[in-house]
Amino acid sequence: MPRMIMGIESSCDETGVGLVRLADDGTVELLADEVASSVEQHARFGGVVPEAASRAHLEAMVPTVERALVTSGLGLPDVDAIAVTAGPGLTGALLVGVSAAKAYAAALGVPLYGVNHLAGHIAVDTLQHGPLPAPCLALLVSGGHTQLLRVDDIASKITEIGSTVDDAAGEAYDKVARVLRLPYPGGPPIDKAARNGDPEAIAFPRGMTGPRDAKFDFSFSGLKTAVARWVEAAEARGEAVPVDDVAASFQEAVADVLTAKAVRAADELGIDTLVISGGVAANSRLSALAAERCAAAGIELRVPRPRLCTDNGAMIAALGAHVVAAGAKPSALDISADPALPVSTISI
Amino acid sequence: MLVLAIDTATPAVTAGVVAVRPEGSTVLAERVTLDARAHGELLTPHVLDAVREAGLTLRDLDAIACGVGPGPYTGLRAGMVTAAALAHGLDIAAYPVCSLDAIAAGVTADEPFLVLTDARRREVYWAAYDARGVRTDGPHVARPAELDSPVQRVVEHERPAPYGIAAVAREAVLAGERPAPLTPLYLRRPDAAEPGARKRVTTP
Ligand SMILES: [Zn+2]
Numbered sequence: 313m314p315r316m317i318m319g320i321e322s323s324c325d326e327t328g329v330g331l332v333r334l335a336d337d338g339t340v341e342l343l344a345d346e347v348a349s350s351v352e353q354h355a356r357f358g359g360v361v362p363e364a365a366s367r368a369h370l371e372a373m374v375p376t377v378e379r380a381l382v383t384s385g386l387g388l389p390d391v392d393a394i395a396v397t398a399g400p401g402l403t404g405a406l407l408v409g410v411s412a413a414k415a416y417a418a419a420l421g422v423p424l425y426g427v428n429h430l431a432g433h434i435a436v437d438t439l440q441h442g443p444l445p446a447p448c449l450a451l452l453v454s455g456g457h458t459q460l461l462r463v464d465d466i467a468s469k470i471t472e473i474g475s476t477v478d479d480a481a482g483e484a485y486d487k488v489a490r491v492l493r494l495p496y497p498g499g500p501p502i503d504k505a506a507r508n509g510d511p512e513a514i515a516f517p518r519g520m521t522g523p524r525d526a527k528f529d530f531s532f533s534g535l536k537t538a539v540a541r542w543v544e545a546a547e548a549r550g551e552a553v554p555v556d557d558v559a560a561s562f563q564e565a566v567a568d569v570l571t572a573k574a575v576r577a578a579d580e581l582g583i584d585t586l587v588i589s590g591g592v593a594a595n596s597r598l599s600a601l602a603a604e605r606c607a608a609a610g611i612e613l614r615v616p617r618p619r620l621c622t623d624n625g626a627m628i629a630a631l632g633a634h635v636v637a638a639g640a641k642p643s644a645l646d647i648s649a650d651p652a653l654p655v656s657t658i659s660i
Numbered sequence: 661m662l663v664l665a666i667d668t669a670t671p672a673v674t675a676g677v678v679a680v681r682p683e684g685s686t687v688l689a690e691r692v693t694l695d696a697r698a699h700g701e702l703l704t705p706h707v708l709d710a711v712r713e714a715g716l717t718l719r720d721l722d723a724i725a726c727g728v729g730p731g732p733y734t735g736l737r738a739g740m741v742t743a744a745a746l747a748h749g750l751d752i753a754a755y756p757v758c759s760l761d762a763i764a765a766g767v768t769a770d771e772p773f774l775v776l777t778d779a780r781r782r783e784v785y786w787a788a789y790d791a792r793g794v795r796t797d798g799p800h801v802a803r804p805a806e807l808d809s810p811v812q813r814v815v816e817h818e819r820p821a822p823y824g825i826a827a828v829a830r831e832a833v834l835a836g837e838r839p840a841p842l843t844p845l846y847l848r849r850p851d852a853a854e855p856g857a858r859k860r861v862t863t864p
Contacts, residue, residue: 363850370737370844374744388749404734407700411738412745414704419718419749544862645708648701 316343316392317636318380318416319629320373322409323401323429324456325350325365327372329380330626331391332439334633342439344384345619345626348372355496359486360455366404373412380625391420395632398426398643398660399653401456406649414645423642426660427631428470428653429623430457433589435466435634436620436627448614449473449583451574453598454590454623455482455497458530458570460577461655463587466631467638470655473577474528477520481566482592484532488562491540492555502559503595509560511597514542516565521572528577535565567598575605587614594618635659661722661833662688664711664746665822668703668739669731669759670777671696675706676822677714677721680830689713690822699735703742723752725829727759727820729845730785730799732778736844744842755829755839760787760799762820765827767793774809776816784816785847801847 315335321328331344350368354360381387396413399406410426417424434450450461450470458476463469479487482499489498494505516538519531539562546553578586588602599615606613620626640659647660661681667674676690691706691713711718726743729736747754760775764787767773771791776784779801787798788811797809832839 361850366734366737367844367846367850370741370744373741374748377745377748404737407734408737408741411700411703412741415742415745416749418704418708419746540860541862544860548862646701646705648698 316390317629317632318391318394319625319632320396320409320413321625321628322369322405323397325360326623327369327376328625329376330629331380331384332629332633338637340630340633344380346376346379347624348376358496362402369408393423395425395427395628397429397628399650403651410649425632425635426643426647428658430655431658432627432631435631437587437614437616439630440616441614445585447583448585449578450587452590453481453592456480460528467634476530478531478533484536487536488539491543505556505559506563509556511560511564513557514561516561518569563597567601571602571605575609578611585612589621591622593621663826664721664724665825666739666743667727667820668699668735669727669729670819672819673699673702675710677710678826680833687823696733699738723833724754725757725825728756729759730847732780753839755832756842757825757828759820761828762824763818764789764793765824766821772811773813774811
C-alpha cells in the first residue's frame with residue numbers, strides 16, 4: 313500500500329501541495345503543507361479572476377512541490393502516490409493541477425488519484441483530530457460553497473443534505489465587505505469590525521428559515537441585499553454608517569442560520585459529530601456560536617485549525633490517503649477535471 | 661540525445677520523441693490529436709504512447725522541448741505544466757520553444773515568410789521569418805487586416821510538429837545549455853475589469 317502521498321490542489325486561487333504519511337493503522341500524518349496564493353492579484357477586482365488564477369498556478373506549481381519536499385525532508389522518489397483535486401472548481405485552474413499531477417505520476421511511475429475538493433475539506437480534519445466517526449455531519453462554508461453533508465465514509469460515501477440556493481456564505485461576506493468599503497476578501501475585515509459592533513443592532517433577515525422553506529438549504533442573497541438597502545438608506549439620510557454594528561449584525565445572521573440548520577440536521581439525522589470546514593470556518597462568531605449550540609445539543613464539534621480550513625494541498629493529500637487506504641482504484645491518466653464534480657463522487 | 665517534444669499552443673495535442681544528433685534529427689514516434697478541449701486529458705497519455713512506440717521509457721529521455729505559445733487556449737498551460745512536472749520528476753531539462761518558431765522550422769522556403777496562428781477573437785498570432793527560417797519580427801497578436809509586415813508569403817493553419825519543436829531547441833540541447841525558464845508567451849493581459857462605483861440596490 314502506498315505510504316507517502318502527495319496532494320495537489322488548484323481549484324481556485326491557491327496552489328497547494330501537501331505531503332502525508334499513511335500508517336498501517338489507517339492514521340494519516342501531515343508532513344508538509346505549502347501554499348502559494350494569488351489572492352492579492354484578485355483583490356482590486358473584488359473576486360477571483362480565473363485567467364489570472366490559472367496563470368499563477370502554472371508559475372507556482374513546480375516551486376510549490378519543491379518547497380513541500382524541502383519542508384518534509386523527502387525527495388520525489390519517496391512519493392508513493394499522487395492525489396489531485398479533480399473538481400469542483402474553476403476549469404482552467406483545475407486543468408493546471410490535474411495536468412501536473414498526471415505528469416508527476418507518469419514520471420515517478422506511481423498511481424494517480426483524482427479526488428473531490430469538497431471531500432478534501434472534510435478529510436483534512438483527520439490530520440488534526442484523528443479518524444472521523446461514522447456517520448458524521450459536515451458543514452462546508454467557503455467563498456465557493458455552503459453545504460451540509462452527511463459523511464458515512466470519507467473515502468466512499470458522502471451525501472448532500474442541503475446547500476445554498478444562491479450565494480455561498482463567503483461570497484456574501486465579500487459582497488457585504490464591498491458595501492461597507494472594506495477590503496477583499498471580506499471575511500477577515502468583517503470579522504474584525506464585528507468584534508466592536510452590536511450583533512443585535514440591526515435585525516437582518518435569516519434566509520430560508522420560513523416554515524415552507526427547505527429545512528437544510530441556505531440562501532444569502534436576500535441578506536446581502538438587505539444589508540445594502542440598510543446602508544444606502546442610512547447614507548440617503550446623511551448618517552454615518554455604523555460599520556461595526558452592520559458587520560456584527562450581518563455576521564450574526566450568517567452564523568445563526570448556519571449553526572441552527574447544522575444542529576437541527578444533526579438532531580433529526582441522529583448524528584452526534586459536526587465538522588465545520590472551509591474558509592469561513594475560521595470566522596470567530598461562527599465557531600463560537602457553533603460551540604455553544606453543539607454543547608447544548610450534546611454534539612461533538614470539530615473545527616480544523618484555520619490553516620487547514622482554507623484551500624491547501626494537505627486536504628487533498630489527506631483525502632488521497634483515505635482513498636488509498638480504502639483500496640479504491642487509481643484514476644486513469646486520461647481523466648479530465650470536472651468543474652461541477654458532485655460531492656458524492658469522492659474519487660474518479 | 662532523446663528529446664520529448666510537446667506543444668499545446670494550437671488545437672492540436674502534440675507529443676513526440678525525437679532523436680537529436682549533431683548530424684541530424686529523427687522522429688522516433690509521435691502522437692497528435694486535433695481537439696482544443698482535450699489537452700488536459702490526452703497529453704500525458706500521448707507522451708506515454710509515443711515513448712512506448714519509440715521502444716523507450718520516460719527514464720530514457722534526456723531533455724524536453726516544450727512549445728510556450730503564443731496560444732489562445734487554456735490548454736497551453738496543460739502542456740507547459742506537464743513539461744515542467746515531467747522535467748522535475750525525471751530530473752532533466754525542459755527547453756522553452758516559441759510555438760511559431762516550431763512551425764517555421766518545418767517550412768521549406770527560399771524567401772521570407774510569415775507564420776500565423778489563430779488567436780481567436782478575430783485576431784492572429786504572427787511572426788516573420790527570413791528565408792533561412794530565422795525569426796525577424798514578432799511574435800505579435802493583431803487583427804489580420806492590421807497586420808503590419810512587408811512580407812508576402814504567409815504560412816497559416818499549421819501546427820507545431822515534434823520535428824520542428826525539437827529542431828528549435830536542438831542547439832541548446834546538444835550543447836547541454838541551461839534552459840531558459842518555461843514562461844508562456846501570452847501577449848494578452850487577462851480579461852478583468854476593475855469594479856466601478858458600487859451598484860445601488862435601491863433607487864435614489
Ligand atoms: Zn475550498
